[in-house]
Amino acid sequence: MKRSMLVLTSLCAALGSAPVFAADPAWPSATELMKRMDQNLTAQTRKMRLVMTVEGRRTRTFEMVSYGRGEEDAAMEYLAPAREKGTRMLKLGNELWIYMPAVDRLQKISGHMLREGMMGSDVSYEDLLSSRELLSRYQASITGEDTVDGRPCWKLELKAKDDSVTYAKRVSCVDKETFIPLKQDLYAVSGMLLKTWTMSDVKSFDGGRQYPTKMTVRDHVKKDSITKIEFKELEFGIDTPKEIFSLRWLERR
């Protein structure tokens, strides 16, 4: 029975009309899973201090503080290394401004450039500065069960509802207890595997929110590179001063 339901689910998914229902009465629905993931990973306002280590031909470490507002708005300031210290980024909608203190100039980035690796890392500007809900953008189906680092998880396949979504398909292993995607494979429209994203060291926050404090991202298009992110401080639902999300903040000395 379970197998036939799985086959039916996969078949429907392949036909582009994947129903959002569980393959087993004991399983949660895919919609429920996405809702729980969104509740964990998105927040109306947030502040983070993070350390990003890019391991490739050379290992480079960056420390940043980031503020987020809604799905698309974010501001970030580099604290280290010395070469990047004081660099600020402001993302409002689909536009990003970078302030470079070395030359006291603003650089605007938009369009596909937002999908380029930030500071030569495996993480794009969009990956790190957006906080987009999955539920409104993807159709999902649970395709089975698995374990990641010994933790049981649901295998969830998400397909983008339209072509504008950066990753056309995601295959995630969602922790059965915390509802954090412990491992995600992110695919392009062509079916090419673009990135593998893992999350670990999940901690509990106010309101029952679970959030990973460590992440690794591997961009499969780049060779021999991996980016590790560690969140040193995380705050959600805080009052972020409005002036942070302005060009004036970006250029303040």
Place this chain on the structure above:
Amino acid sequence: MMSTTLRLAARNATRRRSRTLLTAGMVVFGVAMLLVAMSWIRGVADQMRERSAAVGGHVRVVTKGYAAREDLAPLYENIADVEALGAVLRRQSGVVAVEPRITTGVTVTVGEEIGDVFAQVVGASEVYFRERMGAKDELVAGHWFTGAADEVIAGEKVVEQTGAKPGDELVLLGMTQDGTLSPIKAKLVGVVSAGDGGLGQQLLIPLPRVQYLADLEGGATELLVYAADHEDAPALARQLKALPALEGYDVQAWEDREPWKTLSASIRGMEAVVVLVFVVLAALGIWNTMMMSVLERTHEIGVLRAMGLSRRGTVGLFVGEALAIAIGGGLLGVALGAYPSWLLETKGVYIGSEGVAAGFSQTMRGDLSWSSVLLVFGLGLLMALLGSLIPAIRAANIQPVSAMRSGR
């Protein structure tokens, strides 16, 4: 008998003056045009060869990864310590200079808003810019480097597109070797004309500043090695390839690298086509007049053959006549072709900066050399030989009795 044949050949050449002049005219035209064309092609090729070797290094040392992705000029494929490797190279016999170089793309801004004017940054020593690129000779505004760290000399096109003028501060936005946005400020001190090999779209910046821009302290993407003469490059490349310190690096003489490798074959092909066209055209003209001569002198040939002139002698008679005309025509052709060739060499042809591809100069010059003169004169004789051979064989096959009966 031989001297008689030659005497007859010479006499025949003067007997029918109009036909002889026509034949000689073919040779004169062919030789003169060939000399001009050869001088031009060789001169331009030499100019490109010399310039290509000077700008790109007689021998170039890069990582194998850089060589494989050369079109992208990847900064991450670099030689981390150019000082150490450069010192090893300078100790080798035949090496007169070693120049580290970094080439990368940037956007250029003058004023507040970062613009979208693209330029190619060349980071190297002042000596390289002056002696190898010849950029100092192209300076049209401002002054040359004074030694300050933040100076930049820009190509005319960059200046035109940005509206910058000497004294302005430029903001250059590039990338580090890791792909991080990297901005620097630089003071525009001079402007170079847009000619010579894409200089117009380039920014010349002292190496240490570009090393900072690319986050490549102490490194470079290329090491350009120079011998006393660029013709020594293949031997020097072979010598350097054997060095243990260069194991794992790509070491190539300028002539083995693109675009010269392809360009060189194209130039040789072009030279061969030009030679073939002129030789065939002139040979056809000579063949035509010599064939007329054979037909007109059938009776005379019959008499000579009846008097004992052998077939070989008959062939010699006509070929000798053609060669005698070719010697005179060839000398005149060389004299006529030498003047425009000399003008091409000394004055050149100004082609301007528009559409000038890498490796060309604004003024293209010919090269009138003794080797070209001798080659062209020899080709003039070849024209005569080819053009006269078939008519001469035809004359040799004439039967004396039937020829004398023909009455012509």
